[in-house]
Amino acid sequence: MGGVIVSRNTYxxxxxxxxxxxxxxxxxVILIGEDVRLGVFAGTRGLxxxxxxxxxxxxxxxxxxxAGAGIGAAATGLRTVVDLMFGTFLYLAMDQIANQAGNMRYMFGGQTSLPVVFMTQNGGGLGAGPHHSQxxxxLFMNMPLIKVVVPSNPFDAKGLLKAAIRDDNPVVxxxxxxxxxTRAEVPEGELVIxxxxxxxxRQGSDVTICSAGLAVHRCMEAAEVLASDGIEAEVIDLRxxxxxxxxxxxxxxxKTGRFIAVDESYPTCGAASEWAATVAEFAFSDLKAPVRRVSNTDVPMPFNPDLERQVMPSAADVVEAARSTVGVGIGVNADGMPAVDGD
Amino acid sequence: MSIKPITQQTQQVQSDHVDSDQVVSDPIDKKSVGAVTALDIYRRVVLIRRFEERVGMLFRQGQLPGFVHLYIGQEAIAAGVCTALRDDDYIVSTHRGHGHVIAKGGDPDRMMAELFGKVTGYCKGKGGSMHIADFSKGVLGACGIVAGGLPIAVGAALSAKTRSTDQVAVTFFGDGAANEGSFHESLNLASTLNLGVLFVCENNQYGEFTAATDAMNIENVAERAASYGIAGVIVDGSDPLEMHLLAQQAVARARQGGGPTLIEAKTHRRDHAEGEDAFLAGQKYRSDDELAAAESSDPLNRIHKDLLSFNFASAAELETIDAAAVNKVDAAVQFARNSDDPTEAVLLEDRWVA
Incomplete structure (x- = not known):
């Protein structure tokens, strides 16, 4: 990496x-959307x-x-980035994303590739209310041929977006x-994840905590707390x-024998459900305890910041889930604390 | 914007929508199409007709999976428009799309094989009647969602503009699509970006089985062009030569950077027992008078008559072309029947591009 300029970038x-x-x-490569020239979120500003x-x-x-124009352009020689501003606005574009982009290559027998990125803002945490925080x-994980990317930090945001733009498939x-x-050190130039x-x-031996996006940060905080209990959590960011x-x-x-799926989405058919089901299906014999899911409370995202925090997975929720899981199968020590192997 | 009813002279495409009241009204000289192009149009009309008649029969006999929407009665539109296009121009089609693909130069063998669900079909049997595409001919695909194709055509035109080519994009759709949000968003977007798109509304007067007069409180879809600051024109969609002349003007305008045009082609659906009418279990939604009007406006008869009266061809020559179309369709059915079903391996092909 000699000579590469590294700056402390925001996301x-x-x-x-x-x-x-x-x-x-x-x-x-073209960029299309409402106010992309001014750049409401500044990600497109100055381009x-x-x-x-x-x-x-x-x-x-x-x-x-x-969204449809982005698809049409992508089917005819361009690489399109469609900026749809807030995730909830994708509901308005759903026919084009789900019916057209998601099916086009397959239903036309492979006649076209579709290098289109639908870029938007996802999830809560800013008090933006129900229509701007879902x-x-x-939803898109449920569609057969759409890629779904959720970067959790500035480094990944750059490397993943570059990969998404170069990808010949539709990417949300x-x-x-x-x-x-939020800031992190990010190298200028070629960084493709x-x-x-x-x-x-974070490496750990006692419990696997799987996550993505904002929830990764809650899982890392939880892992710190758990470490002070003597529980070594392995934290995965799926990206x-x-x-x-x-x-x-x-x-x-x-390695760990225990699994917690932490996802900022709803419990029914959420991302955590998919991860938990997969672990139950393919790693059942490794499990020492039942899998646990930590998801959003099943309500629309409330405006009040305190209520909003209660809806989303917190570090405390993750700690509680990990403790309960680790408590199963290895017993509890004399102090009533979960005991780790060999305790 | 003044739009005249279909009974009057077909309106010319206006070159400047700002002065939209100044309608050029030269009388249409259908003979100006010329013998070569007129015969090309005839060839496409008659091939669509014979193809669709056969598809209808096969469907009625239970030989085709799924369901079909036949283009019979609307051939003038696809043939008239596509003969005004280059090979590298784009079209986006609809659920009633066989005619568009044939008119743009699609291969009847691969089309018929697709309708049979065979691996030799355009989509390897994974698309079917409502999803035939031929990217090598600029056919960006038929679309099973009403008004789903309009934004895609806008994107193709945007792509042409960005790549500095003068390709144009055509999106066909029905009167029903004109009541979808997608229609309004697409016209406005194409207008604001000044893109070379032809929005071709095939107004066959019914969206499914609901009359257009029950679904919109204006007489003409073309009136909606005014809301988006683009040219809107009405044409007799049962007349192949008129259709061609009008499309030619709109295409020329789009190629020169003059922006989009909404063309409303007034036509008739003649998709009787073979097509979706089969779902009605004998219930009627059209009067006998309407059915008679649909029969009497037959585009194949119309162009046949024109070709003879302009001395572009003899009856015998036209008969030869017709017989060749029947042979092509026979061969297509044979090709489809002799083709294999897709294997399980095909099921998993064409997913991600690596």
Whole structure:
């Protein structure tokens, strides 16, 4: 990495850097959406100055037509990034994303590829209320041929977006709304994180905690607390939710024997349900305790910041789930605390 | 914007929507199409007709899976428009899409094989009647969702503009689609970005079985063009040569950067017992008068008559073309029947691009 400039980027600056680098690298990349020139979330700000209005295209507020235009352009020689601002706005574009983008290549017998990225903000944490805070990712995980990406930090945001733009398949790219201002060290230039590959954020031997997006941060906080109890948690950030890194999870469970799925979405058919079911199906013989899920409370996202916090998985929720899991199968020590192996 | 009823002269495409009241009204000289193009149009109309008649029969006999929507009665539109296009222009089709694919140069063998669900079909048997595509001919696919194709055509035109080509994109849709949000968003988007799109509304007067007059409180879909600041024109969608001349003007305008046009082609659905009417169990939704009007406006008869009266061809020559179309359809059915069903391996093909 000699000579590579590393800056302390915000998450949003990483998005802008990825877009800038990819648009410089490949002139077939265009960006289209409402107010992409001004850049409401700043991820697209300034790009029009460098790349001009033919490649940075402002549109009316017409999510369905704009998403479809991104598909039509992607089917005819361009790479499109469609900025749909807030995740909930994707509901307005659903026919184009689900019926058209999701089916097109397969139902036409492989006649086309579809390099289109639907980029938006996902999830809660900013007090944005029910129409601007919903977790959208499980909906798209349910569609056969759409990739779903949820970066949890500025480094991944850049590397994953660059991979998504270069991908020849439709990708729903979900920036984490409440992480926009968070910072991390991010190298300029080539940083591509392959889609479908997760990362172990913290090694541990007692329990596997699987997560993505904002919830990764709660899991890391929980792991600190658990460590002070003597419980070593292994924290996985899946980064891509479809296709997802099943092997990484299964291998981790083979080591720890315990599994907690932590996801900022709803309990029924949420991402955590999928992970938990997969572990139960493919790693059952490794399990020393029942799997646990930590998900959002099954209500719309309330506005009040305290209520909103209660809806989303907290570090305390994760700690509680881990303690209960670790308590199973290895007993409790004389102090009433969960005992680790050999205690 | 002044839009004249279909009984009057077909309106010319306006070159400047700002002065939209100034309607050019040169009389249509159908003979100006010329013998070569007129015969090309005839060839496509008659091939669509013979193809669809056969598909209807096969469907009635229970030989085709799923269901079919036949293009019979609407051939003038696909043939008239697609003969005004280049090979590298794009079209996006509908659930009633066989005619569009044939008119754009699609291969009847691979189409028929797709309708049979065979591996030699355009989509390897994974799309079926409502999803035939031929990207090599600019056919970006038929679409089973009403108004689903309009935004895709807008995107194809955007792509052409970004790549600095003068390709145009055509999206066909029915009167029912004009009541979908997608229609309104797409016209407005194409207008604001000034894209070369032809929005071709095939107004066959029914969305499913509901009359257009019950589904919108204006007489003409083309009136909606005014809301988006684009040209809107009405044409007799049962007249192949008129259709072609009008499409030619709209295509030329789109190619020169003049923006989109909404073309409302007034037509008739003649998809009787073979198509979706089969679901009605004998119930009627059209009067006998309407059915008679549909029969009497037959586009195949219309162009046949024109070709003879303009001395573009003899009756014998037209008969030869018709017989060739029947032969092509025979061969297509044979090809489909002789083809294999897709294997389990095909089921898992065409997912992610690596």
């Amino acid at each position: 949003i600056a990483s998005i802008r850097q990825a877009l800038t680098e990819e648009m410089r690298r490949d002139e077939s 029009c100055d460098e790349f001009g209005p033919d490649r940075v295209i402002d549109t009316p507020i017409s999510e369905l037509a704009v 977790p959208m990712h499980p 790219f979900l920036n984490q709304l409440s992480l926009g201002a 392959p889609l479908g590959v997760g990362e172990i954020k 891509t939710l479809k296709p997802w890194d099943k092997q990484l999870v299964i291998d981790s469970v083979a």
